[in-house]
Amino acid sequence: MEQKLIDQLNEWHEVDEHQRIIDSLSQIPDEERDYESISLLARAYNNLGLYKEALYQFDKISEAGKEDSLWHYRVGFALYHLKRYEEAAQAFNRSDQLEPGVKSTEYFLRMSTHKAKKQKKEELRLAKKQANFERGGSAAKKSPFSDMFLTDFWDDSGYARTSYQSEPPTDELIDSIEKELCYKLPSSYIHLMKHQNGGVPKNTYFPTQEPTSWAEDHIAITGIMGIGREKSYSLGGDLGSPFMIEEWGYPDIGVVICDCPSAGHDVVMLDYRACGKAGEPEVVHVDQEDDYEITFLADNFEEFIKGLVSEEQYDTSEEDKEEALDKVAHGKFSPLLEELCSPVTEVEQVEQKIRSICTRIVEEKGHFSFHADELSYVMYDVQFWLYTKSYPDTSRDQYAAAYQNIIAFGGEFGQGGYGPSFITDWLDHRIEEGRIVKNHGIIRFTNAFAKEVINKLNEG
Structure with missing residues (x-):
């Protein structure tokens, strides 16, 4: 393939014009495409989320790609997003063997290995339960919740009454909602809703055997959706189950019944995969921030409700806050953050200014994490300014890959993880504002906004 075309394709890649890459390469007859053209075509399919087509293209050059770490990485990337985690782990492992020390490869290898183990465990559990149903077994009849x-x-509150609670559902409404959802609601759920149709329980935490994006050993819910369409947080409401599945991309395995404090980034669902649409569903946690990973919670709705516990059971907030304050005050910066701070002359004692802002974040939140709040945006800005100051020819993809090594996975002065969508949302927001500009795939702050960021840093 001619170098001029390669340069053009890479330029389109840097500005996210992946469909143009596909359109251009598709004009080349199949028999005339070489290894590089097929690699770039498959990469474009990956970037558009067309992972099956990407794998089809990668398969054409599998023999030539055996010793190419990038080929294995890209194959692993497609397999990972198709939830074929065991195969993805094998691909990333081979890529790591061929080119050790690549942070993105190590990250996906770690995540694929973890998810493959969890996926296998989940498949065995579902198969066992499904076999029980097929043998004629079923969950024992549950007695209704006691009046006590x-x-x-x-929990009786104005927020609960406004956002969740409706009049008790009629049999006609229940039938209508079930037909709309295409699932038979559990009798225990209907019983609870006839007592109060949606709301916020006093106990909002549920123990887990595995870590989630919320915590190592539990999840939290904000409220329980009622049966109806009137309230936003009801099954058929504008923020109800169909909306979360159709608009937010949650898996079509059942019914979303609880929202969580992440404002849409994780939910609790009734899971009908093992029992069928008219059976007794399990209850699961689904984590959008972790590629919609599913974590089993309870065998049925009643078990889930009775298993809810008070947040006080997990209240280590004071200890967590003190630990986080010590981390941001004294934790050693990552090698990359140290490197980025070293040449800064516009801000005196830039390291201390960063620690000062992060201390304010911990004081406000009680923990060290960046989300979509004002101070988090300040730190997104600071990291981007530092990185592009040292690496001025940075593309969007390059920055997204580098971000995790600044603070997110920064060791002592780090958070141990992050939500990639928060970073992309921040990038999109700054681009829409005109504060980040693109030029031939290179992204940077405008001079005016860079001065604003410097001023905020100087203020600490």
């Missing part, structure tokens, strides 16, 4: 339990279950 229900009397002390709900």
Whole structure:
């Protein structure tokens, strides 16, 4: 393939014009495409989320790609997003063997290995349960929640009444909602909703055997959706189950019944995969921030409700806050953050200014994490300014890959993880504002906004 075309394709790649790459390379007859053209074509399919087509293209050059670490990485990337985690782990492992020390490869290898183990465990559990149903077994009949339990279950608040709570559902409404959802709702859920149709329980935490994006050993819910369409947080409401599945991309395995404090980035669902649409569903946690990873919670809805516990059971907030404050005050910067701070002359004692802003974040939140709040945006800005100051020819993809090594996975002065969508949302927001500009695939702050960031850093 001619170098001029390669340069053009890479330029389109840097500005996210992946369809143009596909259109251009598709004009070349199949028999005339070489290894590089097929690699770039498959990469474009990957970047558009067309992972099956990407794998089809990669397969054409599998023999030539055996010793190419990038080929294995890109194959692994497609397999990972197709949730073929065991195969993805094998691909990333081979890529790491061929080119050790690549941070993105190490990250995906670690994640694929973890997800492959969890996926296998989940498949075995579902198969066992499905076999039980096929043999004629079923969950034992549950007695209704006791009046004493229900009397002390709900938290009466203006927010709950406004956002969740509706009049008790009629049989006609229940039938209508079930037909809309295409699932039979559990009798225990209907019983609870006839007592109070949606709301916020007093106990909002549920223990887990595995870590999630929320915590190592539990999840939290904000409220329980009622049966109806009137309230935003009801099954058929504008933020209800169909909306979360159709608009947010949650898996079509059942019914979203609880929202979580992440404002849409994780939910609790009734899972009908093992029992069928008219059976007794399990309850699972689904994590959008972790590629919609599913974590088993309870065998049925009643078990889930009775398993909810008070947040006080997990309240280590004071200890966590003190630990986080010590981390941001004294934790050693990552090698990359040290490198980025070293040449800075526009801000005196830039390291201390960064620590000062992060201390304010911990004081406000009680933990060290960046989300979509004002101070988090300041730190997104600071990291981007530092990185592009040292690496001025940075593309969007390059920065997205480098970001995790600045603070997110920064060791002592680090957060141990991050939500990639928060970074891309921040990037898109700054681009829409005109504060980040693109030129031939290179992204940077405008001079005016760079001065604003410097001023905020100087203020600490």
